[in-house]
Amino acid sequence: MSRRLARTRLEAQLYLDLTPCECGHLGLESRAEPVRFEDGTPGCRYTGTCAACGRARADVFRVPEISQDVSSPDEVVYGLGGRTSELLDPAQWLWAAQRYAAAVPSTSDSAPEAERATARTWLMAAVAAVGETEKFLPEDADSVPATAFWTEGGRAFYQRDPQAFHEHRLADLRMGYERRLRAMRDEAPPRMSRARAAHVMTANRIQEEWAQRHGIDDEEWVEGGASGAQRRSPTPQQRAELTRLLRAAAGQDERTGLSLDDPVAGLAAFRQLIAEVEIGWAADVPERDRRRGAALSAYRAWLARGGWSDEAWRELLENDRVWQVPWEALPPAAEVWEMVRAARAAAAGPA
Numbered sequence: 001m002s003r004r005l006a007r008t009r010l011e012a013q014l015y016l017d018l019t020p021c022e023c024g025h026l027g028l029e030s031r032a033e034p035v036r037f038e039d040g041t042p043g044c045r046y047t048g049t050c051a052a053c054g055r056a057r058a059d060v061f062r063v064p065e066i067s068q069d070v071s072s073p074d075e076v077v078y079g080l081g082g083r084t085s086e087l088l089d090p091a092q093w094l095w096a097a098q099r100y101a102a103a104v105p106s107t108s109d110s111a112p113e114a115e116r117a118t119a120r121t122w123l124m125a126a127v128a129a130v131g132e133t134e135k136f137l138p139e140d141a142d143s144v145p146a147t148a149f150w151t152e153g154g155r156a157f158y159q160r161d162p163q164a165f166h167e168h169r170l171a172d173l174r175m176g177y178e179r180r181l182r183a184m185r186d187e188a189p190p191r192m193s194r195a196r197a198a199h200v201m202t203a204n205r206i207q208e209e210w211a212q213r214h215g216i217d218d219e220e221w222v223e224g225g226a227s228g229a230q231r232r233s234p235t236p237q238q239r240a241e242l243t244r245l246l247r248a249a250a251g252q253d254e255r256t257g258l259s260l261d262d263p264v265a266g267l268a269a270f271r272q273l274i275a276e277v278e279i280g281w282a283a284d285v286p287e288r289d290r291r292r293g294a295a296l297s298a299y300r301a302w303l304a305r306g307g308w309s310d311e312a313w314r315e316l317l318e319n320d321r322v323w324q325v326p327w328e329a330l331p332p333a334a335e336v337w338e339m340v341r342a343a344r345a346a347a348a349g350p351a
């Protein structure tokens with residue numbers, strides 16, 4: 001009987017943690033002891049007792065001839081080189097990465113050093129786990145193929161969101177974790193400003209209320225990964241609602257996330273609206289022209305009403321260089337955003 005390879009103790013432990021007991025409980029405190037198989041190859045036996053039902057659990061894995069347990073305070077290593085895991089499929093790795101990253105509180109930059117060290121370890125584990133998913137990318141394809149998933153939960157995750165396994169998405173996710181990690185390493189523990197602390201508290205409250213309203217108890221939940229059957233993940237619409245609420249609380253435009261305090265950002269939102277119309281109605285030229293015309297009329301009406309001239313920024317606006325417009329050249333931010341709202345309504349309106 002061929003045993004599966006556990007490249008490192010960390011990998012074996014993660015596998016045990018993600019493989020539920022017969023009773024459904026996740027997580028296992030285990031002891032490891034080295035063993036030799038009959039053919040002489042080295043292995044490791046993990047034993048433990050389920051904390052929920054008291055069942056004895058045991059798993060035996062092959063281990064590498066030369067140890068790959070090389071994790072350090074600066075890096076988590078589940079396995080060396082490009083070899084893919086035999087214990088966890090790509091979705092389980094991605095799920096683990098998301099769980100580790102989600103466990104890092106957004107306020108950890110103001111936490112005591114011990115908590116910060118734990119948070120760093122979780123982020124390092126998240127980085128390494130995404131890397132394990134990326135090892136499943138074939139040389140000649142830009143996405144992990146459906147055949148790479150062998151667990152029920154992994155296949156469900158893949159079917160629900162195959163794009164999550166695209167190489168760009170994986171790289172973006174990993175680099176995001178790496179950025180957070182770097183930020184935590186580089187900065188001395190900063191005192192959170194009162195304004196920032198208030199903002200974080202408001203954002204947390206909004207998220208809690210939103211989760212309660214929709215009965216969501218685990219935002220990052222994916223099929224097969226969690227224990228409770230009543231756990232609920234948000235629909236795309238619910239996720240979008242949360243984004244809108246958080247943006248509104250942060251003084252940002254709900255649609256674009258651009259700052260409502262910045263007139264240049266308002267002009268950028270207007271330019272973005274025109275681009276959306278041009279792309280969205282590319283196949284229907286009369287409708288595209290009608291909607292774009294309506295948005296531009298609203299813009300001109302706004303200029304006329306305020307007695308403004310767009311001479312100072314018209315060329316930059318037309319040439320898609322909005323961010324070079326000096327903010328002093330523009331009317332106040334509130335006025336510019338007023339125009340954006342009017343132009344959006346005009347572009348969305350019926351003929």
Ligand SMILES: [Zn+2]
Binds near residue numbers: 021022025051053055
């Ligand atoms: Zn159990």
